[in-house]
Amino acid sequence: MPTMNIIQAVNDALRLEMRRDPDVVVLGEDVGKFGGVFRATQGLYDEFGADRVMDTPLAEGGIIGTAVGMALYGLRPVPEIQFADFIYPAFDQIVNEVAKYRYRSGGQYACPMVIRTPYGGGIKGGHYHSQSPETHFVHTAGLKVVVPSNPYDAKGMLISAIRDPDPVLFFEPKRVYRAAKGEVPEGEYQVPIGKAKVTREGSALTLVAWGSMWHEVEQAAREAEAEGIDCEVIDLRSLQPLDTDTLVQSVKKTGRAIVVHEAPRTCGFGAELAAILQEKCFLHLEAPITRVTGFDTPFPYTLENEYLPRAPRVLKAIREVVSY
Amino acid sequence: MRREHEVGAVPRRQRGNHREWEPGRFVKEFPLYRLVAEDGELVGPPDEVTLSDAEVLKLYELMVLNRALDERMITLQRQGRIGFYIGSIGEEASILGSAAAMDEQDWIFPCYREHGAALMRGMPLVTFLCELFGNAGDAMKGRQMPCHEAWRPGRFTSISSPISTQISHAVGAAWAARLKGDPMVAITYFGEGGTSAHDFHTGLNFAAVRKLPVVFICRNNGWAISVPRERQTGSETIAQKAIAYGMRGERVDGNDLLAVHAATRRARARAAAGEGPTLIECVTYRVEGHSTSDDPRAYRPAELVEPWKQKDPLLRMRRFLARRGALDDAADERIRAGVREELQRVLKEAEAFAPKPPLESLFEDVYAEPTPLLREQLAELEAAVAADPRVANPRHSDA
Ligand SMILES: Cc1ncc(C[n+]2csc(CCOP(=O)(O)OP(=O)(O)O)c2C)c(N)n1
Ligand SMILES: [Mg+2]
Numbered sequence: 001m002p003t004m005n006i007i008q009a010v011n012d013a014l015r016l017e018m019r020r021d022p023d024v025v026v027l028g029e030d031v032g033k034f035g036g037v038f039r040a041t042q043g044l045y046d047e048f049g050a051d052r053v054m055d056t057p058l059a060e061g062g063i064i065g066t067a068v069g070m071a072l073y074g075l076r077p078v079p080e081i082q083f084a085d086f087i088y089p090a091f092d093q094i095v096n097e098v099a100k101y102r103y104r105s106g107g108q109y110a111c112p113m114v115i116r117t118p119y120g121g122g123i124k125g126g127h128y129h130s131q132s133p134e135t136h137f138v139h140t141a142g143l144k145v146v147v148p149s150n151p152y153d154a155k156g157m158l159i160s161a162i163r164d165p166d167p168v169l170f171f172e173p174k175r176v177y178r179a180a181k182g183e184v185p186e187g188e189y190q191v192p193i194g195k196a197k198v199t200r201e202g203s204a205l206t207l208v209a210w211g212s213m214w215h216e217v218e219q220a221a222r223e224a225e226a227e228g229i230d231c232e233v234i235d236l237r238s239l240q241p242l243d244t245d246t247l248v249q250s251v252k253k254t255g256r257a258i259v260v261h262e263a264p265r266t267c268g269f270g271a272e273l274a275a276i277l278q279e280k281c282f283l284h285l286e287a288p289i290t291r292v293t294g295f296d297t298p299f300p301y302t303l304e305n306e307y308l309p310r311a312p313r314v315l316k317a318i319r320e321v322v323s324y
Numbered sequence: 325m326r327r328e329h330e331v332g333a334v335p336r337r338q339r340g341n342h343r344e345w346e347p348g349r350f351v352k353e354f355p356l357y358r359l360v361a362e363d364g365e366l367v368g369p370p371d372e373v374t375l376s377d378a379e380v381l382k383l384y385e386l387m388v389l390n391r392a393l394d395e396r397m398i399t400l401q402r403q404g405r406i407g408f409y410i411g412s413i414g415e416e417a418s419i420l421g422s423a424a425a426m427d428e429q430d431w432i433f434p435c436y437r438e439h440g441a442a443l444m445r446g447m448p449l450v451t452f453l454c455e456l457f458g459n460a461g462d463a464m465k466g467r468q469m470p471c472h473e474a475w476r477p478g479r480f481t482s483i484s485s486p487i488s489t490q491i492s493h494a495v496g497a498a499w500a501a502r503l504k505g506d507p508m509v510a511i512t513y514f515g516e517g518g519t520s521a522h523d524f525h526t527g528l529n530f531a532a533v534r535k536l537p538v539v540f541i542c543r544n545n546g547w548a549i550s551v552p553r554e555r556q557t558g559s560e561t562i563a564q565k566a567i568a569y570g571m572r573g574e575r576v577d578g579n580d581l582l583a584v585h586a587a588t589r590r591a592r593a594r595a596a597a598g599e600g601p602t603l604i605e606c607v608t609y610r611v612e613g614h615s616t617s618d619d620p621r622a623y624r625p626a627e628l629v630e631p632w633k634q635k636d637p638l639l640r641m642r643r644f645l646a647r648r649g650a651l652d653d654a655a656d657e658r659i660r661a662g663v664r665e666e667l668q669r670v671l672k673e674a675e676a677f678a679p680k681p682p683l684e685s686l687f688e689d690v691y692a693e694p695t696p697l698l699r700e701q702l703a704e705l706e707a708a709v710a711a712d713p714r715v716a717n718p719r720h721s722d723a
Pocket of ligand 1: 517
């Protein structure tokens, strides 16, 4: 099996899907000949031509707005937003149009599309090349929201997303774009949307994370193991739909849970998970469900390591939760 | 075949008021305004020149500083001493010529290449360099990526990465000045890529509706990262877009310092006189990559760039000044040596600051006063750093 990083896996999925289905088109800023600022669309322009890999003017609202029209008309657009931080000019189109089209037309129309966008900090990107805006979209009914943490899932989930009848926000963890490498099968395969994955089994507590924070959580779990604490780790992968069963099963077993995300804490997705878990596991809980997250500030530049909920902060929380 | 009466028998002359599409029409309607030719000769009407030779010389010195700064910082980035840099190599005349044409009370709403204008407005070089390092001397407290400075004493507003958001801010400031009766004219900068963003439309529309005192400077440098100008707009020129909004448009040789200055000066005068905003297209070229993050060889043939290197705005002003007897080779070398020395000295000064701003600065300025939750989070972070110094250390655990 070839070894790939996440960019290569995304690129591979796009290529396979474009070969399979002539309706799949890619559009966005710099995605054409240049192959995207992170090179995720590299080579697609050469293989599929300028009519399927389209550089757009610099206007995210236009990218998503035209993708809506394309989807209504029968294409399967995969728009790229260059950085998740620049998704906001398209927020109106995504929240008011993409998300509601099926519902407001009584199911007559739909706009299936996959909005790919690199998200997250840790690359010295400051305010505008670091944000994790997933919660805004999970909060919007009608959108599916997925965040792979590794190349295998990135490829399999992107293929599933492109074939999904609903619009999918596909957040790519750019901090580990190249660093996260792994074996990826050749050819097409799907990783289902809506299924979390238990990546480490343990009994002391449950750690929940997605995207690049999964790597921090995994490291914290390794360090905790050395101290004799065996953590269970869940890679959530899909935030909407949410795999409540896997979460509840794990927390009922361990009685303790820590949710880790790099978005700010207040109204972050961790708040929703904590609410669900206390509703469904109340009598099994042995400690408060804890959040280790980014702070309620804009994403900083110099102090980004302090801001990010990396392994040392997760480890501290693990110690506190097991000795509660 | 349908007959006339079947479609409503509209009298012929009312049937449409479109003008036939003639390719090249707008290039003719908006001829490139130029005062100084590439060889340094004054080719425009002398009475349109708005700068004395002494003033040109001062601006030339600033251009030399701006260029040296950009070159040095690109090197620093390659050495890993700063994280990122985005400069204005080849676009200095567009930026400095226009900024210099504004009056002291005027506000500048920059894009991300106008560092020379910040320096012109009195931002100390050391403060600019500290911003690049994001260190304890950074007036922005290490919060933004390099090249996102703000300098309030010089009425130079805060740079944001999201494209074109500053355009409507400039319009709002001009509107406020009008309401307060202040003689302030706002100037704002953006790239030709930025004309595709919604704030370009919104800003120009609002400004024209109210005839607000704004000068819009589009640095048309041909490229938005890898996307060439013709993929950005179907218009032949950027300047012609002004017509649709109901304002003046001008197309200027953006590598001609004198032309940019004169055109901006006129636009400012009209704005101040209540005659409304102007869109100025400075035709220039991005001779380098977009920033230190990209390599233009992946999308742009080198042959395209060569002719523009000959049109270098510094070279042109040097030739102009030489022809006027205001600058000889020895004096030019003195300017360059002076700039090199200054950069070296100030760089040392900037690097002497502590590499990080204090921990509590992370939680300041989110609001005028930190909220109770933010205070709690600061305490949490301090405890975490005390418990494990790795919390504050570079990343250690990528997959
Ligand atoms: C809203 C938004 N989308 C995308 C980007 C990423 N981006 C940064 S600069 C740039 C190109 C800008 O080109 P142009 O406006 O011509 O300015 P130039 O860099 O040429 O001066 C892009 C796409 C961004 N900063 N903001
Ligand atoms: Mg440009």
